Amino acid sequence: MGRVLGRVFLLLLLIAILAGGGLVWFDYLNVIDAKTILAPVYRLIGLQPRSQTETGEEEFLSLDAERLAIRLEALELRNMEIEQKEEELVSRQDQIEQMAQDLEERQKALDERENSFNAMVEDADIRSRNVEQNARYLNGMPPERAVGIITNMNDQDAIDVLRKTEEIAQAEGSASIVSYWLSLMPPERAAELQRKMAGRPSLRD
Template identity: 35%
Template sequence: MPEYGKAGATVRIISLLVIIFFLIFGVGSLLFRLLGLPILENPVFNWMTRPFAISASPASSTSNGGDLLEQERLSQLQVHLEQREFEVKQREEQMHQLQEDLKAREDILIAQEQELQDRAEILSIRMQSFDNLDNNLLANAQYLNGMPPAQAVAILEKIEDDQILIDHLRAADRFAASKGQASLSSVWISMMNPARAGRIVSKMATP
């Protein structure tokens, strides 16, 4: 009986040592795998840690699936942001083009307004010139009416331009009419050179 008891104790000790051995190496191998450290390729280690690896696989798969969903969401968000950025850029370009068109139209309107002002000034100057010319013609007509006809004809014949001469004769008619007097223009024409007198009469008859 004592020998049998010793043998049983020895077996139990050996069994405990074996269990402890497997536990140590199994837990160590598992820690190495979890920490990502290299471990020895051993069928025993692989067999001992296989259940843990299998049980960890679904969690890893779930994690990878979540990462893929997150990447897909971020990718769609990136596409949406790029589309919005493109639309904003297009609107900015349209607004810039509209501003340029409005500026061009404004420049055209300013140029047209300036042109109208210039024309108005030119017309005003011409009107003043006409008024001055008319006043000068009336003053000359009054001066000519106050001198002898021969002297007046001598002055009129020095005017080389027929139109200016006609303007003086018509001014003399207007001056005489304003004074209720007979015009001397016909007398002056009759005393001029016949050729030029005929030409002046013909031009005065033409409207």
């Protein structure tokens, strides 16, 4: 029984020593403030008690200034990011505007080509109607007079009239007078027109 009590006492003493040592160490590290408790112990063993370090007003101001500097630095970084994004947006907007301008110019070019094509088609239609009207008009007059008019035409107009006359005859199921007209023409003129008619596409092509 006595041995057990002795061991208990030794364990309690060891715990007290460890607790005291830990208390002194934590106080030294300023983790806890135990200077008031430890002051009598320091005096008992002849040591000068440690005084509590007080934070002065200047230190508080320094901490506030440091916090303010950190916030200002963060704001500066944020402003730099915003400025960079603004520059990227401006650059992107310039690219979009350039693309829109290019598309507008291409659209104008396409519109001009379409208008030019439509004008050509309209001119071709007008010419085709005029050629048909002339062919019908010549087909209704005496052959000798019609041949005189055709002979004085330029080659392309004469060829177009002759071909249109043949087309009208085929469509109406009647005999074409083109061969008779050619027989009434001077041989050189008739041969030249026939040669060119064989090599040139028709007006409708």
